[in-house]
Amino acid sequence: MIQSSDSIRIKYFSLRRCFTYVSLILAIVMTYWATVAVEFSATKLFEGLPYMKDFLSRMWPPDTKILPRVLTDTLLTIQLAWVSTIIAAVISLPIGFIAASNICESVWLRRVTIFFLNADRAIDSLILALFFVSAVGLGPFPGTLALAVHSVGMLGKLFADSIESIDPGPVEALRSAGAGKLSTIRWAVWPQVAPHFISYFLFRFELNVRVAVVLGLVGAGGIGFLLTQYMRLFQYQKVCTVILVILVLVMTVDYFSSKLRRSVL
Amino acid sequence: MGIKASSLSKSFDEGKTFALKNVNIEISQGEFIAVIGLSGAGKSTFLRAINGTNSPGTGTLEVLGQNVTTLSGKSLISLRKQIGFIFQQFNLVKSLSALQNVLVGRTAYSPLWRSVTGCYHAADVALAKKTLDSVGLRGRYDEKARHLSGGQQQRVAIARALVQEPKIILADEPMASLDPKLSEVVLDILAAVNQQKNITILVNIHVLELARKYAKRIIAFRKGELVFDGKPEALTEAILEEIYHVDKATL
Ligand SMILES: Nc1ncnc2c1ncn2[C@@H]1O[C@H](COP(=O)(O)OP(=O)(O)OP(=O)(O)O)[C@@H](O)[C@H]1O
Ligand SMILES: [Mg+2]
Numbered sequence: 322m323i324q325s326s327d328s329i330r331i332k333y334f335s336l337r338r339c340f341t342y343v344s345l346i347l348a349i350v351m352t353y354w355a356t357v358a359v360e361f362s363a364t365k366l367f368e369g370l371p372y373m374k375d376f377l378s379r380m381w382p383p384d385t386k387i388l389p390r391v392l393t394d395t396l397l398t399i400q401l402a403w404v405s406t407i408i409a410a411v412i413s414l415p416i417g418f419i420a421a422s423n424i425c426e427s428v429w430l431r432r433v434t435i436f437f438l439n440a441d442r443a444i445d446s447l448i449l450a451l452f453f454v455s456a457v458g459l460g461p462f463p464g465t466l467a468l469a470v471h472s473v474g475m476l477g478k479l480f481a482d483s484i485e486s487i488d489p490g491p492v493e494a495l496r497s498a499g500a501g502k503l504s505t506i507r508w509a510v511w512p513q514v515a516p517h518f519i520s521y522f523l524f525r526f527e528l529n530v531r532v533a534v535v536l537g538l539v540g541a542g543g544i545g546f547l548l549t550q551y552m553r554l555f556q557y558q559k560v561c562t563v564i565l566v567i568l569v570l571v572m573t574v575d576y577f578s579s580k581l582r583r584s585v586l
Numbered sequence: 587m588g589i590k591a592s593s594l595s596k597s598f599d600e601g602k603t604f605a606l607k608n609v610n611i612e613i614s615q616g617e618f619i620a621v622i623g624l625s626g627a628g629k630s631t632f633l634r635a636i637n638g639t640n641s642p643g644t645g646t647l648e649v650l651g652q653n654v655t656t657l658s659g660k661s662l663i664s665l666r667k668q669i670g671f672i673f674q675q676f677n678l679v680k681s682l683s684a685l686q687n688v689l690v691g692r693t694a695y696s697p698l699w700r701s702v703t704g705c706y707h708a709a710d711v712a713l714a715k716k717t718l719d720s721v722g723l724r725g726r727y728d729e730k731a732r733h734l735s736g737g738q739q740q741r742v743a744i745a746r747a748l749v750q751e752p753k754i755i756l757a758d759e760p761m762a763s764l765d766p767k768l769s770e771v772v773l774d775i776l777a778a779v780n781q782q783k784n785i786t787i788l789v790n791i792h793v794l795e796l797a798r799k800y801a802k803r804i805i806a807f808r809k810g811e812l813v814f815d816g817k818p819e820a821l822t823e824a825i826l827e828e829i830y831h832v833d834k835a836t837l
Contacts, residue, residue: 490677494743497637498750499667499694504701508690512681 380561387559391547391566397461398543398570401536402529405465409472410522416473417480423492424484424506435481441474446532450541464541468529476525483517484510520582527578534567544570588786589613589636589649589754596631596643596810605631606643607810615753616784618777620791620801624830627807629790633756636788637669638662650753667694670747670785672757676739680732684723684742687731688714691749710749717745721775737768744775755779757789761796769793773800794826 418424420434446467453463491509500508537545544567551559589612596606605628613619621629634640635647635654642655652665670691678687692710693701700706706714715727721741731739740760747755757776761769773789777800780787791797797804798818806814806829814825 488680490673490675491679493639494671494673494677494746495690495693497639497666497669497671498691498746499663499665500690500701501663501693501698503698504693507702507704508682508686508693509679512679516681 376557380557382558383561383565384556384558385562387562388566391544391563394544394547395566395570398533398537398545399530399574401461401465401541401543402468402526402533405468405533406472406522406526406529408465408469409476409525410518412469412473413476413480414518416477417484418506420477420481421484423487423489424510434477438474438477438481441471442478443474444471446471446536447539450536450539454540459540459542461542464533464536464543467536467541468532471532472525472529476521479521480514480518483514483521487513516585519585523578523582523585527574530574531571534571587650587753588615588617589647591635591645591647593645594635594643594647594655595645596628596635596640604628604810606635606807608645609810609812611805611812611815613786613788615786616780617803618780618787618789618801620789620797620804621807622791622794622797622804622829623807624832628810629807630758631810632807633671633758633788633790636754636756637666637671639671663694667750668753670750670752670755672740672743672747672755672760674759674762676736676743676763678731678739678742678746681730683728683730684718684734684738684745685711685714685727687742688718688745688749691746694750714745714749717749718742720748721745736764737771740764740768740772741775744772748779752785754786754788757787759790759792762792766793769796776800 416434416438420431420438422431425431449467449470450464453466457463457466487510491513492505495505495509533541533543534545534548537543537547538549540546540549544563548560548563548567551557551563591609591611594606594609595604597604607628609632621632623629631640635643636649638654638657645655647654649665650668652661654662654665657665679690686704689704689706689710692706692714696706696710718724718727721744723738723741723745726734726738731742734742740763744760755776757772760776761772764772773796776787776789779785789801791801798821801818804814804816804818804821805812806825808829813829814821
């Protein structure tokens with residue numbers, strides 16, 4: 322009895338060990354293969370150094386004359402991020418409740434909703450931006466649409482998760498007192514989830530500011546669009562101004578957003 | 587009126603074990619009843635059957651003239667609003683004020699727009715304040731529930747039940763998370779409303795002395811069966827042994 326169980330254990334261990342070695346070798350081979358595929362070359366990188374230096378030196382000093390224009394477009398980027406996050410939050414609110422198992426009794430409806438949320442998150446906002454640019458033309462509007470649609474995936478999921486993790490006690494109390502579904506959501510669920518919702522909203526806004534910059538690159542308005550224009554014209558000192566402003570923008574938004582988030586939670 | 591169970595049974599695992607097993611009992615309006623029994627005996631299940639928060643089992647259970655086992659939707663709501671429930675963990679909304687928590691007990695009496703917006707009728711607000719006063723929380727209306735002590739939170743929860751102007755109050759171990767002195771405060775309040783307003787009280791109690799002191803009638807469950815129903819004096823050692831002995835098989 323003891324002997325047989327021992328021999329099984331030894332066999333199991335050796336099998337496991339075999340598996341570990343094979344995976345390790347496989348990982349090394351794959352990494353090598355991928356490195357070759359991306360044409361990684363240390364010599365090329367080394368040879369590129371002078372050009373990088375040249376590029377950087379041509380960026381300096383930043384051109385401050387264009388600052389008013391840059392700031393106007395920065396404002397547009399912030400507005401784009403804000404409007405898209407608001408739209409996403411408004412859409413995500415009911416979706417979050419539908420996707421939460423402690424609110425929605427229909428398993429079927431919940432599964433379909435969660436599937437759409439997952440699919441939505443899987444589609445990058447850059448792809449959505451390309452789609453909306455071709456649908457409604459260049460400018461901040463397609464960028465807003467792209468960000469709004471993409472943000473629903475994340476906000477809806479986070480809203481649903483925070484609804485599911487509430488203390489069920491108050492819900493039970495409301496139900497016992499004869500309260501209807503809507504009153505129960507209003508007084509037992511909402512007070513518990515609202516601070517989290519606000520925090521997630523601000524976090525998504527923070528992300529959207531950064532993504533909005535990138536979306537400008539495909540023509541969806543804002544400061545990113547300005548950046549591509551100066552790049553195409555090889556106006557590196559102007560490029561430098563834009564990059565510095567983007568840096569300040571992202572850092573400022575991060576700072577205030579995380580401060581606000583800490584104060585609501 | 588009152589409560590009447592006939593052959594009431596309830597199983598959570600399709601008949602393998604019973605949380606309530608063939609329970610027959612009659613309770614008249616205005617009684618103060620302590621429910622005792624080991625953990626898992628079915629005390630909570632019995633209370634939750636009375637206000638229909640458990641899905642119905644078999645047999646009949648008549649509460650305030652309605653058969654709970656067949657109720658649903660609107661009629662279940664109109665029964666529940668006449669029954670206050672007090673929980674061991676208070677079940678308050680921690681981020682809301684004491685007053686807002688108490689007003690929750692009026693939602694079932696208010697039109698939907700009022701309960702959703704929180705614009706309760708002035709009479710409801712006055713009643714809620716008066717009820718908070720009566721449980722010794724005068725002037726604490728606007729304090730957040732999370733800033734109140736355990737004993738104060740439980741009194742808010744009692745006020746929430748009282749503001750329903752209920753015919754029955756079900757209390758599921760309302761003192762279990764409070765220290766012994768506060769237990770008596772809670773039971774004193776329940777005894778007072780039982781006397782003054784003729785509200786039927788059913789309270790699950792772990793501490794036998796308290797059950798003896800406050801209840802005029804004690805019922806005991808064991809493995810879902812009603813094994814004792816009578817006056818506190820009738821609880822003999824032999825009966826207590828039957829209620830509380832732990833047999834090796836269940837361990
Ligand atoms: N929602 C539920 N799902 C499954 N089983 C349940 C559920 N509620 C109660 N039970 C079972 O029913 C039986 C009775 O439980 P109940 O909670 O009524 O006991 P209790 O007397 O209140 O015990 P305690 O003193 O621990 O609160 C237990 O075996 C429990 O496991
Ligand atoms: Mg219990």
